[in-house]
Amino acid sequence: MDSDQFREFGKAMVDYIADYLDNIRNRKVLPSVNPGYLQPTIPQEAPQTGENWKSIMEDIERVIMPGVTHWHSPNFHAYCPTANSYPGIVGEMLSAGIGCVGFSWMSSPACTELEVAMMNWLGKLIGLPEEFLNCSNGSGGGIIQGSASESTFIALLTAKERMVRNIKNVHPQLDEGLIKAKLVAYTSDQANSSVEKAGMLGSMPMRLLPTDQNGCLRKETLEEAISNDKNAGLIPCYVVATLGTTGTCAFDNLEELGPVCRREKLWLHIDAAYAGSAFVCPEYRYLMRGVEYADSFDFNPHKWMMVNSDCSAMWVRNSRHIVEAFNVDRIYLHHEHEGVAPDYRHWQISLGRRFRALKLWFVLRSYGVEGIQKHIRSQIELARYFEKLVKDDSRFEFACSSMGLVCFRMKAGDRLTQTLVDKLTQRKNIYVIPCYFQGNYVVRFVVCSRLTEIRDIDYGWSEICEVASEILNGYIPGKPNGELVSLVTVSNMSKRRENCIEH
Numbered sequence: 422m423d424s425d426q427f428r429e430f431g432k433a434m435v436d437y438i439a440d441y442l443d444n445i446r447n448r449k450v451l452p453s454v455n456p457g458y459l460q461p462t463i464p465q466e467a468p469q470t471g472e473n474w475k476s477i478m479e480d481i482e483r484v485i486m487p488g489v490t491h492w493h494s495p496n497f498h499a500y501c502p503t504a505n506s507y508p509g510i511v512g513e514m515l516s517a518g519i520g521c522v523g524f525s526w527m528s529s530p531a532c533t534e535l536e537v538a539m540m541n542w543l544g545k546l547i548g549l550p551e552e553f554l555n556c557s558n559g560s561g562g563g564i565i566q567g568s569a570s571e572s573t574f575i576a577l578l579t580a581k582e583r584m585v586r587n588i589k590n591v592h593p594q595l596d597e598g599l600i601k602a603k604l605v606a607y608t609s610d611q612a613n614s615s616v617e618k619a620g621m622l623g624s625m626p627m628r629l630l631p632t633d634q635n636g637c638l639r640k641e642t643l644e645e646a647i648s649n650d651k652n653a654g655l656i657p658c659y660v661v662a663t664l665g666t667t668g669t670c671a672f673d674n675l676e677e678l679g680p681v682c683r684r685e686k687l688w689l690h691i692d693a694a695y696a697g698s699a700f701v702c703p704e705y706r707y708l709m710r711g712v713e714y715a716d717s718f719d720f721n722p723h724k725w726m727m728v729n730s731d732c733s734a735m736w737v738r739n740s741r742h743i744v745e746a747f748n749v750d751r752i753y754l755h756h757e758h759e760g761v762a763p764d765y766r767h768w769q770i771s772l773g774r775r776f777r778a779l780k781l782w783f784v785l786r787s788y789g790v791e792g793i794q795k796h797i798r799s800q801i802e803l804a805r806y807f808e809k810l811v812k813d814d815s816r817f818e819f820a821c822s823s824m825g826l827v828c829f830r831m832k833a834g835d836r837l838t839q840t841l842v843d844k845l846t847q848r849k850n851i852y853v854i855p856c857y858f859q860g861n862y863v864v865r866f867v868v869c870s871r872l873t874e875i876r877d878i879d880y881g882w883s884e885i886c887e888v889a890s891e892i893l894n895g896y897i898p899g900k901p902n903g904e905l906v907s908l909v910t911v912s913n914m915s916k917r918r919e920n921c922i923e924h
């Protein structure tokens with residue numbers, strides 16, 4: 422492929438992507454395929470000779486799109502948002518075009534320096550304490566990781582190395598392996614699965630501590646767990662606090678947990694993967710009070726800030742600890758400017774890294790602070806609108822809400838709520854997933870797509886109401902699912918459907 426063919430191919434793909442997003446409402450949010458669907462659609466071996474790019478374009482709809490879950494559909498309300506914007510896409514294009522590998526300042530100065538600048542922009546944008554920024558007088562700084570999962574794992578490994586060094590400095594005779602075998606970490610039972618996985622990968626038991634009625638980890642619970650482990654001869658090391666849990670978007674109280682971690686000399690990592698973007702709006706920064714106690718902080722602009730994945734922003738209070746944990750030098754990596762600017766290979770697991778700061782730069786410049794604030798606030802308003810629809814319908818019970826998330830259930834109980842989720846998934850018109858809240862099975866409805874409008878909330882609600890009516894029309898309390906008969910008259914059903922439309 423020469424440059425002229427590339428221009429044609431690239432322009433055709435830009436048109437395709439724009440058309441895809443313009444018309445995404447016309448596609449079912451979930452695919453209707455089974456595992457293995459793709460294999461018969463393509464040859465069993467790679468072609469011996471190259472094919473024309475037009476043939477590749479023709480196969481996108483035939484091979485790829487039938488198996489795509491449309492995360493950017495306004496009818497996608499599962500999990501959490503995954504960001505997408507045209508400036509972000511263009512930034513990805515330029516990153517791929519430059520194709521540098523920015524493991525050190527020398528390997529691509531612009532890659533490192535723009536990332537330093539963007540992490541300062543971003544940290545100031547969400548109100549992070551100055552000591553975490555690259556522009557401060559201290560040793561703090563930020564880096565773009567691939568995911569919050571990586572950041573949690575990297576922070577755990579850094580905490581582990583710091584604890585071993587500290588203990589060895591006081592007790593040099595102790596065996597390093599024995600120290601590591603006694604280390605233990607803590608988080609809440611509402612933390613993301615990646616936090617537990619970090620403990621598994623880092624060979625550090627991760628205690629999943631019970632939360633209060635709002636899904637928050639409290640000081641007394643953490644203190645009790647630490648005391649029990651110390652009495653058992655173990656060494657508390659690492660705590661992950663969550664600002665915006667995956668299930669219900671609950672916020673741990675940093676002002677309670679922080680002083681405990683500082684007193685016990687535990688590394689405190691804050692996982693704000695989804696909700697951290699909301700701190701761009703000053704009215705939500707009260708939720709991060711106590712962040713000054715943290716040793717590391719992470720959130721994902723690729724979730725709610727319109728920066729395409731992958732772009733996870735991680736800051737550390739003292740970069741010396743992370744460099745000591747990850748520094749492996751070779752002569753071919755040395756350069757004359759070492760120590761003047763960050764060599765990000767010392768801040769991550771992999772050596773290579775992409776020019777991810779470009780898409781962040783493009784998005785922040787294209788939308789500006791006001792544009793990003795408007796996006797966050799409008800999505801929260803859409804969630805509050807959906808919350809009102811739930812509260813105004815006597816068939817449903819509101820559970821909780823936070824940011825762009827609303828949790829609810831059918832008053833008829835867990836079994837029918839699960840049936841509601843199953844039937845909605847089967848219909849594939851909207852996508853929601855469940856979680857447990859205060860022991861009850863609830864539905865999570867999240868405003869995810871940047872394309873979502875009030876008409877999409879209305880459409881999602883009418884879909885929920887229609888399925889709920891079908892379920893209630895054939896439900897007898899106390900009877901198995903198979904014994905379904907009508908509980909309401911046709912006229913009552915009509916009234917219910919009319920109510921759904923009005924809502």
